[in-house]
Amino acid sequence: MRPMADIDVIGGGLAGSEAAWQLAQSGHHVRLHEMRPVRSTAAHKTDGLAELVCSNSFRSDDAQNNAVGLLHAELRDLGSLIMSCADRHQVPAGGALAVDREGFSASVTEALHGHPNITITREEVLALPQTPAIVATGPLTSDALAADITRLTGTDRLAFFDAIAPIVYRESVDMDIAWFQSRYDKPGPGGSGADYLNCPMTKAEYDAFVDALLEAERVAFKEFEDTPYFDGCLPIEVMAERGRETLRYGPMKPIGLTNAHKPDEKAYAVVQLRQDNALGTLYNMVGFQTKLRYGAQTDVFRLIPGLAEAEFARLGGLHRNTYIDSPRLLDATLRLRAAPNLRFAGQVTGCEGYVEASSTGLLAGLFAAAELDGRAMTPPPVTTAMGALLGHITGGHISAEEEGSPRSYQPMNVNFGLFPPVEPAKREGPARRGDKKARRKVAYTERARTDFAAWKPQDSRSKAA
Known part of the structure; x- marks a missing residue:
């Protein structure tokens, strides 16, 4: 028998799997809910956790010149389960990180099943709980749960085709x-x-x-x-x-x-x-x-x-795909303003991409663990890949004037356009076409690494599988 759960994680995709792992590694008992195979979706083919339903690519792994590669590096630095399993099941893809999708999902599933602090429940969750929980139901949130989210938030759900x-x-x-x-x-x-x-x-x-x-x-x-x-x-x-x-x-x-x-x-x-x-x-x-x-x-x-x-x-x-109007509904630590016992993570928040979903799951797990421990945890700086993405999701880009304006929030991958501007170091000699753009990317990543290292929780017990 495993101990009673301190927190529920609803959804066994990339974000939910990562959130459950971070909480468990922090010493908390987690009940992870996944409705498959009791109820499947139009896109999933298996009952494996963290199943990849679209591409098998995590995109560029270049942490020096690419925002998503930088996000890879930050996830690895915080002991991401998703990145650890992706690295172990990598297949050739040039400068991208692509994986054997079956081996990757099996690896994540095995790690979560084997963790003494995680209980996996195969059932559909029909309503949001009153106790602490992370909702990571992904872009294919079931109709019943989506209706309950709509009831609680008072806003219509948004959708787009994928x-x-x-x-x-x-x-x-x-x-x-x-x-x-x-x-x-x-x-x-x-x-x-x-x-x-x-x-x-x-x-x-x-x-x-x-x-x-x-x-x-x-x-x-x-x-x-x-x-x-x-x-x-x-x-x-x-x-x-x-x-x-x-x-x-x-x-x-x-x-x-x-x-x-x-x-x-x-x-x-x-x-x-x-x-x-x-x-x-x-x-x-x-x-x-x-x-x-x-x-x-x-x-x-x-x-x-x-x-x-x-x-x-x-x-x-x-x-x-279904996602919520996160900038108006979530606070800076992914808590639902209307019900602070709940956090949201993954593509249901309106981030797009495997590593982006994993990043929000990791942060939601760390934020929730800190709250359960009675510790304060500040969000990562907006100059980091995680912080820039989090700022986009939770409203850092919405001004007071825009607060009451018609909805314009759209799913987005991490990119340097979400980062505060930075000036690249000056270069000796004549400038070449594209040189300043390349140096600006390096400036973004160097600033991000410095600020991420200063922010990184020193007592983090997160370790990869």
């Missing part, structure tokens, strides 16, 4: 056409610089593909037809609608790639596939999230050179 990219069997890709290469030959964990499968297109092939994409039959969701898409995860057919060349400057850009079969011939567009599992048998189509009907997907995507005989382990799909 789409899933197809996964292809590696053996079905025609390697007489496709080739392995990372953009600009950027080396990944193995140092090869050849982590992606690339399928080239001529202008005629590209035009034919776009035409087919625009004409293909799509899934219709009339109930949510007015729901906006999140710009960071647009269906590929929606991108194509924004202009015929949009895809060439987005997921199908050819720059930094040389066709190994025809090195003197420049591709007009390139489709990239990224390894999705440790065995290297599955590859996902990068940026090809879609709401096309299944039959249309196979017809259209097999027009891509190299994928004429492609077999799909999973086709793309569409699901609705």
